Amino acid sequence: MTIRVVLVDDQTLVRTGFRLVLDETDDIVVVGEAADGHRALDTVALTRPDVVLMDVRMPGLDGIETTRRIRSGQHPARVIILTTFDLDEYVLAGLRAGASGFLLKDALAADLISAVRIVAAGESVAAPSVTRRLIAHYVSRAPAPPIAVERLAALTAREREVLTLVTRGLSNAEIAAALVLSESTVKTHLGRVLAKLDLRDRVQAVIFGYECGLVSRVQ
Incomplete structure (x- = not known):
């Protein structure tokens, strides 16, 4: 194509x-x-x-x-x-x-x-080192919106771990290695995170993670 x-x-x-x-x-x-x-x-x-x-x-x-x-x-x-x-x-x-x-x-x-x-x-x-610096620099200036924080409650502990690592800029392969999971399992968890939080893609997931304080400073 x-x-x-x-x-x-x-x-x-x-x-x-x-x-x-x-x-x-x-x-x-x-x-x-x-x-x-x-x-x-x-x-x-x-x-x-x-x-x-x-x-x-x-x-x-x-x-x-x-x-x-x-x-x-x-x-x-x-x-x-x-x-x-x-x-x-x-x-x-x-x-x-x-x-x-x-x-x-x-x-x-x-x-x-x-x-x-x-x-x-x-x-x-999304989320190369320069993107992480940019999002952290601007989003971290404001306190986390209460509604955004409340939405985190919809995630399981594992899904929250995956979202945190996505926010830090790790690839699916790196997340799989960090959590001792298969890459396909990571993709499944990330898909559920996006669906539960009504996020369009990985970029929005990174922004959401910073807004909620999952990563509080530039990594």
């Missing part, structure tokens, strides 16, 4: 660079580009991509609101937020708006391609 991608960035050189990288693959095709949020909405509606690479700071409609509208629209393509800095105050807002993760603009070509494939497959580009 070919993965259809739309590039959204107000810098032509950035879009050109990403297009050159993605065009080198056999399974990814760039079906559209946009220099601002309003044009992005039109382009997404016209091309119906699988994945959108979304800049945050753009004239007019910014990347956060554009992401929110795409995700709540008739054709909710999955969105990867693009950022210049590893601690960007807008990234968390983008994740809350429905993005499936974020990527630094200076990421290696292989990382860009991998991120697009991962997100297109329904997973999230």
Whole structure:
């Protein structure tokens, strides 16, 4: 299956660079580009991509609101937020708006391609060390919402352990090793966590974990 991608960035050189990288693959095709949020909405509606690479700071409609509208629209393509800095105050807002993760603009070509494939497959580009630092930096400033803490009560002890390790940024394989479980069992537990807490994906699970204080400082 070919993965259809739309590039959204107000810098032509950035879009050109990403297009050159993605065009080198056999399974990814760039079906559209946009220099601002309003044009992005039109382009997404016209091309119906699988994945959108979304800049945050753009004239007019910014990347956060554009992401929110795409995700709540008739054709909710999955969105990867693009950022210049590893601690960007807008990234968390983008994740809350429905993005499936974020990527630094200076990421290696292989990382860009991998991120697009991962997100297109329904997973999230979530919880590398830089993501953990970002989420911890912003979410930990506020006290845990009482409702979020109450929702933890729906989890079993094992499910809470899995959520804690996900929040710390461990992969399923690493969690399996830490808890002496099979990787398939970890996936089952994580699926139940997402269902019980009404979370969309791993990114939301990481944010929820920080909000509830499961990880109180940058690991």
